[in-house]
Amino acid sequence: MVACLNDAKRIVIKIGSALLVDAVTGAPRVDWLKGLTEDVAMLRAEGKEVILVSSGSIALGRRMLGITGPLSLEQSQAAAAVGQIRLSAAYEAALQPLPCAQVLLTLHDSENRRRYLNLRNTFKALLDLGVVPIVNENDTVATDEIRYGDNDRLAAQVAAMAGADVCILLSDVDGLYTANPNLDPEARHLPVVREITDEIAAMAGEGVSGVSKGGMITKILAARTATAAGCALVIALGHQSPIRALRSGARSTWFMPKDDPHSARKRWINAMKPRGVITIDDGAARALGRGSSLLPAGVTAISGEFGRGEPVRVEDQRGNLVTYGLTNYAATEATLIMGLQSDEVAGTLGYAGRTALVHRDDMAM
Template structure:
């Protein structure tokens, strides 16, 4: 059984209704302060936390005096531009008393659909966490149109969990889990505390998205669960409205846990291994030995580059004799790789004219 106390890297999704009072449009500062207490406690025991938060449009529309109901795209984007500043400030104000530095990360669907952007996002997130920062992630509503939108923060949170290699995802919701039927209509409905596999029957419990009969937005949560669990991340749906919702979950509050069948690193390696290489690099004996010890592939260990590939593309890693050692995602284009092969990482900036990354393929982006 999954438990929040076991989380090493945790993504928490917070919806607009939890952050912003629907009647007044004001920030629920006391609730946010209680969430900050939860985050501080988790960090103190060594858990890294990423917050995926809605709320920018809800905050902005109140400040701009925009009417209730659906907004035109331009109005939504204007509200987001105003609200994002307030949202970031709210999190900074809530977390700073605990000695926590926050960083704002704005993303669109393209950032995960494009491998180059995906690798950049992953590297940025990893660096923020390594530096002790708590990232506050939101969809970039000021520029995202329908074609490049996630559309809901449940799936955005799941994709952030995948990108960051999180082992647990918590969706703070207006319901305390997935029920066999709508509990508001069916007195025999029961909550499913643990789901080991997302079957068609489980999906049917979430309602019919085509007819609009979704039960509490549960369809997007099931979609998020599939994304997360396929990537080795456990996911929980729990009630978010009480103060200290993460502490409540840790103490046994009602929830539905969707269990992953593997760990995030193994799932990522499996994803990379299934790709078709766009080119290859041949390494020397020293580099082959370093790779065998779990090291990244540096330009100095490469003596030949074949094919045409871009940043983020999969390339094969060949031994000095041409045998295939593995596959990895390149941090350089084929042209750049040819320019820096055999050279020290310290020389990259002088050769390319800009400061690049030390490794051509990082060990986290490689399967042998």
């Protein structure tokens, strides 16, 4: 399975609190973080794009505030606010000279279509600029109604959103076993899972570590999300240099997707019911066939009522299907800018919009 990691172009790495925060001192484990960031630098030098999903803000903040025992919601939010500054500073220092960025999310950001698209475009822009995004749940404002609940599932959602090839869950466990190895001496480690059946899910059992909120159950849920999006997911022990350890054959469990991220996304777009139709001229149809995005200049008609990010059918002037896609503009805006050159869009709408009406990454030809 090392080939999956070596061939990956975009990688999401999730770091649990138990790895990042010293359980005794409540401080960041600087030496461990140095090993991780050296791995990140290695991946970046190979031309790979890396997104980090990191727990740790509450664990760091509660110690700084002197809070012990179970936390109330308000205390968790206060600890997160204090700890997030320290967490970001630790990553910025460790990653230098690589630039990094902080991205804080709530569940609404992936459930709301407009926010989802904005976030996806932000990730793309950051990665294109060579930045390492560092993602965490926005625990300062999140309540139970708008929480992912754990960063295993957040990492899987980010991997799906960003079109990652591999999602690595670094934790204090080295993979999935047929039973709890601490209780059952006959428990067997599973190096590869090709399908998450009910039997596989039942092996997750219960169990939460002393610092982190996740357990094996959340990791299985994360694996379902990631593999459905065409992303391989691996559960691995957080060694000193965890990516190098994985490449050297360290024990882990890989969950394999049936499709790659590109194919999975195209299948998902194809399965959506179009909310409207965009009619294009023959020149635009030929350009789409060559892999181009759909620009407003090639559009001749708009029908239906659709919002930004919603699925549309793109057809030629004879009514033949050209592609399905997700539009960057609502129907009212698309009607205003159809037939215009890209440099005329801002003057018509009154703001600088997206260049493409439908981006090629959001099409299912």
